[in-house]
Amino acid sequence: KAGVTQTPRYLIKTRGQQVTLSCSPISGHRSVSWYQQTPGQGLQFLFEYFSETQRNKGNFPGRFSGRQFSNSRSEMNVSTLELGDSALYLCASSRWPGQGNNEQFFGPGTRLTVL
Amino acid sequence: QKEVEQNSGPLSVPEGAIASLNCTYSDRGSQSFFWYRQYSGKSPELIMFIYSNGDKEDGRFTAQLNKASQYVSLLIRDSQPSDSATYLCAVLLLSGNTPLVFGKGTRLSVIA
Numbered sequence: 001k002a003g004v005t006q007t008p009r010y011l012i013k014t015r016g017q018q019v020t021l022s023c024s025p026i027s028g029h030r031s032v033s034w035y036q037q038t039p040g041q042g043l044q045f046l047f048e049y050f051s052e053t054q055r056n057k058g059n060f061p062g063r064f065s066g067r068q069f070s071n072s073r074s075e076m077n078v079s080t081l082e083l084g085d086s087a088l089y090l091c092a093s094s095r096w097p098g099q100g101n102n103e104q105f106f107g108p109g110t111r112l113t114v115l
Numbered sequence: 116q117k118e119v120e121q122n123s124g125p126l127s128v129p130e131g132a133i134a135s136l137n138c139t140y141s142d143r144g145s146q147s148f149f150w151y152r153q154y155s156g157k158s159p160e161l162i163m164f165i166y167s168n169g170d171k172e173d174g175r176f177t178a179q180l181n182k183a184s185q186y187v188s189l190l191i192r193d194s195q196p197s198d199s200a201t202y203l204c205a206v207l208l209l210s211g212n213t214p215l216v217f218g219k220g221t222r223l224s225v226i227a
Contacts (some may be wrong), residue, residue, distance in 0.1 A: 090158055108157070
């Protein structure tokens, strides 16, 4: 069974640009969560989608947005990039959101560098 | 504020020893607890989860949960240099309508 895939794996942008990251969950998984990971802050939750609906949103500015398609694939967008947006962006998929034994599996991540 | 606390380490143990990684959480409504391993430059990899008080074993790994003390731990028996990584604890609340809350991780170094 194929794992979670994320594209692109690496991205270099300049301040003020926007970026779109893509995530394809494990087949049969309908919940997708996005995280930002930086050395200082650890894993920070961005948002979670299930059945094309955003269930939860973390404490990030409105420049960060996302969506989920009918095939469960998800995208996140960051507009007006800032230097502080440089991070590893991780996508995780699970069958259902919020279940006690619901295991969440991570993709390889997209390493974003903002110059 | 729902928090998950881990000692950042590094925790150094000799090869073959038992490594003990600890995690405390603030919300008594927490229902499930997950341990992830993350190698440098890689994404987190799920090791195991636990949601009942007591021990749960999977190979060389044992998760221990004490809800009364709001404490969960991961024991790694016969530690190997390949176990050297950062170990992340994650907690899911009972309400089910909130995301996993992650600790910042403990860096483990197994010395050959």
